[in-house]
Amino acid sequence: MKIKYICEHCGSDNVGRDAFCDWNQQTQEWEISDFMDREICFNCSDDTTLITVTIAEPEAVLLALKNLYQDYAGYYPSMINNSPAMKAAAEILNLTETE
Numbered sequence: 001m002k003i004k005y006i007c008e009h010c011g012s013d014n015v016g017r018d019a020f021c022d023w024n025q026q027t028q029e030w031e032i033s034d035f036m037d038r039e040i041c042f043n044c045s046d047d048t049t050l051i052t053v054t055i056a057e058p059e060a061v062l063l064a065l066k067n068l069y070q071d072y073a074g075y076y077p078s079m080i081n082n083s084p085a086m087k088a089a090a091e092i093l094n095l096t097e098t099e
């Protein structure tokens, strides 16, 4: 499962950390040798505390939406019929409404 870091203030994932780099003569590249405590949000342009969140895989999101739609179709079909958002989601997911 993949993770990402987000800003505790604004929720943006446009974030970074301070780190030390050493020059590697063999590879001719800078290599991170140590991470510092300072965490930065480039959206807030300020220091922040980074929060770890898991990244939902697209397949899992689609399955959850399909299950949600089918639950509503089974128990609250009128909510689907009265919801433009649900109708749009059903169209994207290629689902059919139940009467």
Ligand SMILES: [Zn+2]
Residues within 6 Å of the ligand: 007, 008, 009, 010, 011, 012, 041, 042, 043, 044, 045, 048
């Ligand atoms: Zn932020």
